[in-house]
Amino acid sequence: MSNVPLSYIARNLTARKLTTALTAGGMALVVYVFATVLMLSAGLEETLVATGQPDNVIVIRRSSQTEVQSGVDRASAAIVESLPDIATGADGRKLISKEPVVLISLPKRDSGKASNVVIRGATQAGLELRPQVRIVEGRMFQPGTSEIIAGRSIANGFRGAALGETLRFAQRDWTVVGVFDAGRTGFNSEIWGDAEQLLQAFRRVAFSAAIFKLADDSRFDAVKEQIESDPRLQLEAKRETLFYADQSAALSKFISYLGITISVIFSIGAIIGAMITMYASVASRTNEIGTLRALGFSRASIMVAFLGEALLLGLVGGLIGLVGAAFMQAFSISTMNFQTFAEIAFGFTLTPGIIAASIAFALIMGFVGGFLPAARAARMKIVDALRAA
Amino acid sequence: MFVPLMVLKNAFRHKLRTSLTVVGIIVAITAFGLLRTIVDAWYAGAEATSSARLVSRNAISLVFSMPLTYAQKIRQVPGVTAVSWANWFGGVYITERNFFPQFAIDAATYLDMYPEFVLKPEERKAFLVDRRGAVVGRKLADQYGWKLGDQIPLRGTIFPGTWTFTLRAIYDGVDAKTDETQFFFHWQFLNETVKARFPRRGDQIGVYVVEIRDPTQAAAISQDIDATFKNSLAETLTETEKAFQLGFVAMTEAILVAVQAVSFVVIVIIMAVMANTMAMTARERYSEYATMKALGFGQGFVALLVFAESIGIALAGGALGILLTFPLANIFAGAMGTLFPVFFVSRETVLMQLGASLVIGVVAAAVPAWRAARVRIVDGLRAIA
Numbered sequence: 001m002s003n004v005p006l007s008y009i010a011r012n013l014t015a016r017k018l019t020t021a022l023t024a025g026g027m028a029l030v031v032y033v034f035a036t037v038l039m040l041s042a043g044l045e046e047t048l049v050a051t052g053q054p055d056n057v058i059v060i061r062r063s064s065q066t067e068v069q070s071g072v073d074r075a076s077a078a079i080v081e082s083l084p085d086i087a088t089g090a091d092g093r094k095l096i097s098k099e100p101v102v103l104i105s106l107p108k109r110d111s112g113k114a115s116n117v118v119i120r121g122a123t124q125a126g127l128e129l130r131p132q133v134r135i136v137e138g139r140m141f142q143p144g145t146s147e148i149i150a151g152r153s154i155a156n157g158f159r160g161a162a163l164g165e166t167l168r169f170a171q172r173d174w175t176v177v178g179v180f181d182a183g184r185t186g187f188n189s190e191i192w193g194d195a196e197q198l199l200q201a202f203r204r205v206a207f208s209a210a211i212f213k214l215a216d217d218s219r220f221d222a223v224k225e226q227i228e229s230d231p232r233l234q235l236e237a238k239r240e241t242l243f244y245a246d247q248s249a250a251l252s253k254f255i256s257y258l259g260i261t262i263s264v265i266f267s268i269g270a271i272i273g274a275m276i277t278m279y280a281s282v283a284s285r286t287n288e289i290g291t292l293r294a295l296g297f298s299r300a301s302i303m304v305a306f307l308g309e310a311l312l313l314g315l316v317g318g319l320i321g322l323v324g325a326a327f328m329q330a331f332s333i334s335t336m337n338f339q340t341f342a343e344i345a346f347g348f349t350l351t352p353g354i355i356a357a358s359i360a361f362a363l364i365m366g367f368v369g370g371f372l373p374a375a376r377a378a379r380m381k382i383v384d385a386l387r388a389a
Numbered sequence: 390m391f392v393p394l395m396v397l398k399n400a401f402r403h404k405l406r407t408s409l410t411v412v413g414i415i416v417a418i419t420a421f422g423l424l425r426t427i428v429d430a431w432y433a434g435a436e437a438t439s440s441a442r443l444v445s446r447n448a449i450s451l452v453f454s455m456p457l458t459y460a461q462k463i464r465q466v467p468g469v470t471a472v473s474w475a476n477w478f479g480g481v482y483i484t485e486r487n488f489f490p491q492f493a494i495d496a497a498t499y500l501d502m503y504p505e506f507v508l509k510p511e512e513r514k515a516f517l518v519d520r521r522g523a524v525v526g527r528k529l530a531d532q533y534g535w536k537l538g539d540q541i542p543l544r545g546t547i548f549p550g551t552w553t554f555t556l557r558a559i560y561d562g563v564d565a566k567t568d569e570t571q572f573f574f575h576w577q578f579l580n581e582t583v584k585a586r587f588p589r590r591g592d593q594i595g596v597y598v599v600e601i602r603d604p605t606q607a608a609a610i611s612q613d614i615d616a617t618f619k620n621s622l623a624e625t626l627t628e629t630e631k632a633f634q635l636g637f638v639a640m641t642e643a644i645l646v647a648v649q650a651v652s653f654v655v656i657v658i659i660m661a662v663m664a665n666t667m668a669m670t671a672r673e674r675y676s677e678y679a680t681m682k683a684l685g686f687g688q689g690f691v692a693l694l695v696f697a698e699s700i701g702i703a704l705a706g707g708a709l710g711i712l713l714t715f716p717l718a719n720i721f722a723g724a725m726g727t728l729f730p731v732f733f734v735s736r737e738t739v740l741m742q743l744g745a746s747l748v749i750g751v752v753a754a755a756v757p758a759w760r761a762a763r764v765r766i767v768d769g770l771r772a773i774a
Contacts, residue, residue, distance in 0.1 A: 018665075018668050019668060019669060022661045022664050022665040022668070023661070023662075025661045026658045026659075026661040029654055029657060029661075030658060032654075033651055033654055061549065062549065063481070063545075063546060063549070064547070064549075065546050066546075068452055069547050102449075102450070102452055103450045103451070103452045105448075105449065105450040105451070111639070113636070113642070114636055114639070114640075115639065115640045116450055116451075116452075116640065169448075170449060171620070171622070171624075202449075202453070203622060205589065262420070262424070262651055262655075265420045265655075266420065266654070266655050266658055268412075268416045269416055269655065269658045269659050269662055270662070272409045272410070272412060272413035272416075273413065273658075273661065273662035275409055276409050276410065276665060276666055277665060279409075280669050333647075334643060335640070335642070336640035336641050338641075341452075
């Protein structure tokens with residue numbers, strides 16, 4: 001004989017609305033936490049990966065890991081600049097930007113608590129190397145002046161960083177003359193000013209990094225070899241995409257490990273909820289199970305029917321949780337990246353992989369919660385079941 | 390005796406359901422406790438500070454340093470009793486995964502200022518006389534199996550090259566709140582080497598630690614210190630050690646808030662599970678409640694029965710969960726190693742766990758108790774589960 005019809009299974013869930021709602025609600029919360037954390041981790045990775053351009057190369061001092069810790073003196077930067085593999089811009093000059101990068105401590109706009117913000121000395125070439133950066137308010141800074149432009153997250157999130165406001169650091173007042181939007185990239189969490197002006201103000205003699213565009217992308221390995229084997233240079237070269245992805249690795253791993261551990265522990269609670277509900281469902285329908293068996297439904301189809309009910313419960317919970325998590329895409333979060341010691345703003349990104357993982361997670365919860373009760377239902381003897389009060 | 394006995398019998402009528410619910414509450418209360426402890430661990434650095442210590446740093450940000458000459462000037466500020474300093478080294482031990490904080494310190498003054506780091510006198514002396522010596526916390530030494538006399542190589546990220554230190558002393562924390570994962574070595578050794586290779590980078594200090602006579606004067610002395618260096622190339626920002634440490638916590642506040650929020654989500658999840666249990670229980674017993682009412686028991690008594698059962702189950706689960714938190718926290722701390730330098734379950738956490746289980750019991754019983762109390766005798770007697 002065939003299986004118990006799906007509509008019959010589904011209707012059992014609506015028979016006890018409070019119980020179904022509470023059980024599915026518990027699962028929905030677990031799936032919500034699970035999905036949100038994965039979205040956060042994905043959002044961070046997306047932000048930092050998108051920060052780099054595939055054919056850009058960043059050169060920093062060997063084993064310094066971040067731009068802020070690195071130092072590239074003028075002589076070394078000049079040697080790098082002389083490499084033949086650097087692309088040339090429309091005006092015939094080489095597309096290389098030698099940039100000082102430092103951190104300044106700024107108070108957040110809402111709480112007044114200080115956090116570290118990256119301030120980058122940029123050049124004209126630096127802008128061309130990063131096509132994702134667009135000025136959305138005001139104008140570009142004038143080279144040779146104490147003017148700066150702020151990334152959108154910084155302009156919104158920190159005091160004194162919005163258009164027309166001034167910031168005081170390194171014995172000068174710096175006027176914010178523009179706000180730039182760099183899409184979903186790490187540059188949104190930076191302030192840019194004129195490289196030479198910043199070097200002077202901070203009394204620095206060395207740049208932090210040199211970034212250039214490759215004329216021929218396939219020559220990367222050769223260029224890397226040339227820079228790293230040059231005895232005059234204590235530098236290392238990395239593809240910009242990889243450089244930024246590495247910087248997010250620890251934070252993103254931390255978020256996803258913590259989140260998955262928490263979700264798995266939480267899911268025990270939700271699984272127990274499903275188990276209680278399904279055991280009660282089996283117990284109160286003993287007569288009904290006996291009748292179904294007497295009508296000729298096999299043990300297997302009884303088992304499938306109850307498992308189906310539990311899976312459906314999980315699916316409902318999973319979908320509700322996922323819808324809740326999808327709304328989180330409207331928010332973004334700003335925190336310190338342990339590796340760079342600097343503020344980074346990033347959003348929640350919902351990917352198809354996360355949707356699939358969340359639904360699978362919800363179904364697993366339903367399956368684990370429903371398996372033992374379903375097995376109990378399937379094992380019942382027809383006579384006993386029919387006789388039960 | 391009648392009521393407690395009845396509640397107990399009722400609670401064990403469905404043994405499987407009650408035990409599943411208790412297990413769920415144990416998991417939730419334990420998870421809640423661990424998450425709160427993680428949040429506490431975040432604040433551990435700020436908790437272990439002394440109100441008699443101030444920290445001065447470059448006002449631009451911690452990345453910038455200050456000249457060595459500031460030490461003399463800070464010492465002259467009234468109310469200051471001692472000055473020491475430290476530089477963040479940021480070295481890598483074998484691989485990036487082995488993270489622990491390393492500081493180059495002015496050894497004698499720094500160790501005097503931090504009595505919470507307890508050193509054996511002979512080890513302290515051995516460290517002070519060896520320019521390449523290092524002193525590390527007990528937890529850190531245990532993690533990597535270091536013994537006195539071992540050579541420890543660190544690859545510099547801020548200061549290029551490989552630096553090798555000889556372990557001369559291991560400190561113990563004066564109590565559980567003390568960070569035992571730090572690595573200290575001589576600032577003089579760092580400075581000499583840096584000066585020889587990069588003359589411009591010599592004689593620079595990351596942070597000054599200032600000891601003051603009267604902690605109530607902290608704000609005034611901080612202002613005096615900062616005023617001394619106003620309009621200089623390296624203006625300072627002086628704050629209490631606690632404020633300095635809280636500054637780090639604030640930078641990662643978003644993550645902290647998320648962990649805190651999530652710790653409450655687990656309570657809500659288990660509340661739903663528990664409410665479900667109580668709803669089922671009450672639904673099955675409507676006819677009993679009606680019978681009791683017919684016998685003359687009031688609405689309040691029926692509600693009390695439901696509440697007592699719910700709170701009883703929740704507290705039982707909560708108590709077991711609290712007991713389980715301690716061994717699990719130890720295992721977790723062991724697995725995390727030096728990532729969380731200070732990790733222990735505080736009294737506040739236990740009280741919050743207790744409060745949370747009580748709230749679970751009360752909230753879960755609210756609707757079922759209301760329904761049970763309101764059930765009409767005629768309907769109740771007619772009801773079938």
